[in-house]
Amino acid sequence: MEQQKHYGHFDDQHREYVITDPQTPWPWINYLGNEDFFSLISNTAGGYSFYKDAKFRRITRYRYNNVPMDNGGRYFYIKDGDTVWNPGWKPCKTPLDFYECRHGMSYTRITGRKNGVEASVLFFVPLKKWAEVQKLTLKNDSKEVKHLKLFSFEEWCLWNAATDMENFQRNFSTGEVEIESNINPQTANLKSATIYHKTEYRERRNHYAFYHVNTPIQGYDTDRETFVGLYNEFANPDAVMEGKPRNSHAHGWSPIASHYIEVTLQPGESKDLVFLLGYIENEQEEKFEAPQVINKKKAHALIAELDTTEKVDKAFNELCLYWDALLNIYKVKTGNDKLDRMVNIWNQYQCMVTFNFSRSASFFESGVGRGMGFRDSNQDLVGFVHQIPPRARQRIIDIASTQFPDGGCYHQYQPLTKRGNNDIGGGFNDDPCWLIFGTVAYIKETGDFSILDEMVPFDNQPGTEVTLFDHLKISMDHVIKNLGPHMLPLIGRADWNDCLNLNCFSWDPNESFQTTENVSEGTKAESLMIAGLFVVTGKDYVALCKQIGKTDEAARMQEAIDAMIEAVKKHGWDGEWYLRAYDFYGRKIGSNECEEAKIFIESQGWCTMAEIGAEEGMVAKSLDSCKKYLECEHGMVLNNPAFTKYIYEYGEISSYPEGYKENAGIFCHNNPWVIIGECIAGRGNDAWSHYAKILPSYVEEKYQTLHKVEPYVNCQMVAGKDAFRPGEGKNSWLTGTAAWMWYTVSEFILGIKPDYDGIRIDPCLPETAGDYTVQRKFREAEYEITIHPNGAQKGVKSITLDGQPIEGTVIPYSTGKHVVEVVM
Ligand code: BGC
Ligand code: NOJ
Numbered sequence: 159m160e161q162q163k164h165y166g167h168f169d170d171q172h173r174e175y176v177i178t179d180p181q182t183p184w185p186w187i188n189y190l191g192n193e194d195f196f197s198l199i200s201n202t203a204g205g206y207s208f209y210k211d212a213k214f215r216r217i218t219r220y221r222y223n224n225v226p227m228d229n230g231g232r233y234f235y236i237k238d239g240d241t242v243w244n245p246g247w248k249p250c251k252t253p254l255d256f257y258e259c260r261h262g263m264s265y266t267r268i269t270g271r272k273n274g275v276e277a278s279v280l281f282f283v284p285l286k287k288w289a290e291v292q293k294l295t296l297k298n299d300s301k302e303v304k305h306l307k308l309f310s311f312e313e314w315c316l317w318n319a320a321t322d323m324e325n326f327q328r329n330f331s332t333g334e335v336e337i338e339s340n341i342n343p344q345t346a347n348l349k350s351a352t353i354y355h356k357t358e359y360r361e362r363r364n365h366y367a368f369y370h371v372n373t374p375i376q377g378y379d380t381d382r383e384t385f386v387g388l389y390n391e392f393a394n395p396d397a398v399m400e401g402k403p404r405n406s407h408a409h410g411w412s413p414i415a416s417h418y419i420e421v422t423l424q425p426g427e428s429k430d431l432v433f434l435l436g437y438i439e440n441e442q443e444e445k446f447e448a449p450q451v452i453n454k455k456k457a458h459a460l461i462a463e464l465d466t467t468e469k470v471d472k473a474f475n476e477l478c479l480y481w482d483a484l485l486n487i488y489k490v491k492t493g494n495d496k497l498d499r500m501v502n503i504w505n506q507y508q509c510m511v512t513f514n515f516s517r518s519a520s521f522f523e524s525g526v527g528r529g530m531g532f533r534d535s536n537q538d539l540v541g542f543v544h545q546i547p548p549r550a551r552q553r554i555i556d557i558a559s560t561q562f563p564d565g566g567c568y569h570q571y572q573p574l575t576k577r578g579n580n581d582i583g584g585g586f587n588d589d590p591c592w593l594i595f596g597t598v599a600y601i602k603e604t605g606d607f608s609i610l611d612e613m614v615p616f617d618n619q620p621g622t623e624v625t626l627f628d629h630l631k632i633s634m635d636h637v638i639k640n641l642g643p644h645m646l647p648l649i650g651r652a653d654w655n656d657c658l659n660l661n662c663f664s665w666d667p668n669e670s671f672q673t674t675e676n677v678s679e680g681t682k683a684e685s686l687m688i689a690g691l692f693v694v695t696g697k698d699y700v701a702l703c704k705q706i707g708k709t710d711e712a713a714r715m716q717e718a719i720d721a722m723i724e725a726v727k728k729h730g731w732d733g734e735w736y737l738r739a740y741d742f743y744g745r746k747i748g749s750n751e752c753e754e755a756k757i758f759i760e761s762q763g764w765c766t767m768a769e770i771g772a773e774e775g776m777v778a779k780s781l782d783s784c785k786k787y788l789e790c791e792h793g794m795v796l797n798n799p800a801f802t803k804y805i806y807e808y809g810e811i812s813s814y815p816e817g818y819k820e821n822a823g824i825f826c827h828n829n830p831w832v833i834i835g836e837c838i839a840g841r842g843n844d845a846w847s848h849y850a851k852i853l854p855s856y857v858e859e860k861y862q863t864l865h866k867v868e869p870y871v872n873c874q875m876v877a878g879k880d881a882f883r884p885g886e887g888k889n890s891w892l893t894g895t896a897a898w899m900w901y902t903v904s905e906f907i908l909g910i911k912p913d914y915d916g917i918r919i920d921p922c923l924p925e926t927a928g929d930y931t932v933q934r935k936f937r938e939a940e941y942e943i944t945i946h947p948n949g950a951q952k953g954v955k956s957i958t959l960d961g962q963p964i965e966g967t968v969i970p971y972s973t974g975k976h977v978v979e980v981v982m
Pocket of ligand 1: 656810820
């Protein structure tokens with residue numbers, strides 16, 4: 159049998175994924191930065207950087223969907239005699255004697271070796287700094303003296319990533335740079351060199367970027383065509399091939415930054431060079447230090463903080479400690495490495511990345527299309543609220559501030575301005591419910607009820623503030639006030655499934671499925687997904703009201719929930735599973751009566767989580783139907799069978815070919831809903847088998863050639879059983895799957911659930927599970943919880959807290975360290 163090709167492996171001790179072959183089946187990327195300054199970096203050093211907003215403050219240029227793929231990034235060219243090579247293999251693609259890329263927690267280290275020289279680059283964004291550090295270590299392992307010619311390379315983006323790619327009649331005339339180096343006669347004594355990018359700084363921008371190196375240089379380039387040559391490529395820039403910088407000065411066209419440095423290394427000698435890609439904002443009055451000359455004070459200060467190996471190593475160490483602390487909050491030890499590494503490292507890491515980036519910038523999301531999603535960000539919250547509660551708090555306020563007075567909300571907002579995005583607007587009727595989902599998760603984690611009293615505006619309009627609690631209330635009311643003929647929630651433009659556009663009716667390819675409105679007689683389209691979501695979040699809302707003494711409100715909402723449950727039982731059950739929706743005309747969707755797409759996953763997930771009709775056997779039947787009709791080798795598909803033709807009453811969903819995306823792809827995001835449904839029903843074996851199918855480390859083998867995308871994170875979609883290429887993964891990294899996988903494993907499988915008064919213990923496991931221990935920091939306390947499953951799938955028999963038996967399954971919160979033993 160042919161040996162399966164391997165591109166890398168996990169290194170748990172260092173919390174890294176180690177890529178050993180640069181020609182991965184797709185660029186395998188990592189994210190740098192934790193707060194304001196961010197970078198994407200591929201295993202061959204491709205990618206780009208931005209400040210806060212991938213659309214409005216793009217610092218370096220990137221061309222998506224390029225040929226070759228992943229072209230452009232931070233490149234170091236090393237010319238050693240006649241050989242030119244890069245530590246990350248690309249862009250020259252000179253065969254290397256050794257290559258390795260280690261993607262770690264907010265850093266990436268790429269090492270290449272050629273002809274006795276090793277070049278290792280550590281890339282990271284130091285905490286609280288607006289800069290990417292690139293520490294390059296060059297080492298001569300040969301027996302000869304090496305005279306190396308080193309060229310760095312970055313290409314500037316003209317700030318707005320969208321217009322940068324289209325408005326060339328203007329762009330080619332606006333580019334401006336400044337150069338500060340020992341090459342210029344006035345500054346010949348400088349011991350370092352900085353290239354500044356200041357396009358549009360003369361007018362309305364008060365920000366610029368710079369690319370610095372902490373050593374004198376022997377030349378530079380800032381004009382792309384001069385450096386590369388019009389008929390050359392990144393793989394063979396003129397200047398590099400000739401070994402001669404041009405000292406070019408960009409005026410218009412495409413500004414770049416390239417330092418040229420001659421490095422001599424004795425046998426055995428090594429040298430560190432620190433490159434820094436930084437971003438600066440100045441006050442309006444302090445923009446210039448002389449006419450047309452940018453004020454560089456802040457840049458100099460930032461450079462001074464990171465201009466030696468020692469300073470950079472210290473900053474790197476701080477970053478590592480930061481991640482230690484984050485990953486120390488929830489740690490499991492099951493003895494099963496594949497599970498432990500996902501729970502303790504990669505799943506939590508991906509959650510942090512989705513929190514930071516929402517769905518804006520990945521190698522599938524271009525950073526210009528979407529800002530922060532209302533529903534997405536609320537779901538992302540459950541993935542990281544335990545790590546950084548204060549940022550979760552701020553996020554909740556930001557999100558709620560984009561709500562409308564009637565409880566509806568902007569579907570997206572821009573991170574830079576925090577304003578709702580008018581291009582898409584609102585009208586996605588699931589959105590309001592997610593605010594409850596996020597807020598409840600925050601309060602349970604922190605015990606901070608004060609967030610409910612925060613004054614939060616509508617649509618960011620000053621003077622419109624009401625309490626956050628009132629926002630939650632109108633969110634619930636928005637569902638109740640928008641019920642259809644079956645007393646089920648009206649779907650609006652779409653529910654969680656952005657592609658189920660039951661009020662669109664488009665025959666025009668130039669129209670957006672999401673925003674096109676069928677304005678005829680009035681809609682009857684209703685969603686069972688929202689019905690389930692309303693019951694689940696409604697129960698949370700009722701419990702919250704009771705916690706804060708709002709008993710009347712709790713009772714009012716309980717009535718609405720009961721009515722919804724009745725409506726689902728009466729109008730939402732198809733015999734073997736829950737219906738998905740009613741269309742514009744009131745016809746069933748996701749029913750055995752339908753020709754295609756007879757069953758959908760979303761309503762099975764939400765209605766089983768809501769336990770609607772559990773006593774009548776609906777939950778068990780629905781879960782069985784998921785196994786029977788949705789499950790396949792790679793996970794559960796979204797709907798079955800796939801649509802084979804476009805149904806214009808349904809919108810975007812049926813626009814996808816069979817098995818892809820929302821048309822019967824394995825949309826990993828909603829697999830956990832069914833898994834949680836299984837857990838609530840106590841079916842641990844089934845829960846586990848669904849979970850393991852989409853757990854990256856469990857299917858690492860498949861990732862290497864079939865899934866193709868990064869084996870250390872979940873992707874949004876794996877092609878379903880009806881697809882041309884079942885099992886192919888797409889849209890990696892930025893997906894709600896991260897938070898849902900985390901929520902599922904941490905709270906429902908391993909069973910450690912934060913609650914208002916303490917931690918609820920309620921695992922749901924496969925019969926084969928052995929004993930395991932979870933270390934959980936919770937508010938001001940730390941618990942070491944050991945679970946003895948004894949072959950049970952569900953059901954806690956007894957708990958001791960610090961040796962004393964307790965009643966029930968909630969460990970009451972108290973500060974300090976505690977030991978908990980749980981017998982199932
Ligand atoms: C995608 C969805 C996505 C939506 C955003 C669609 O094309 O299939 O997954 O949510 O775009 O607008
Ligand atoms: C991706 C979007 O970001 C998310 O909001 C949506 O729920 C899913 N696609 C499903 O359409």
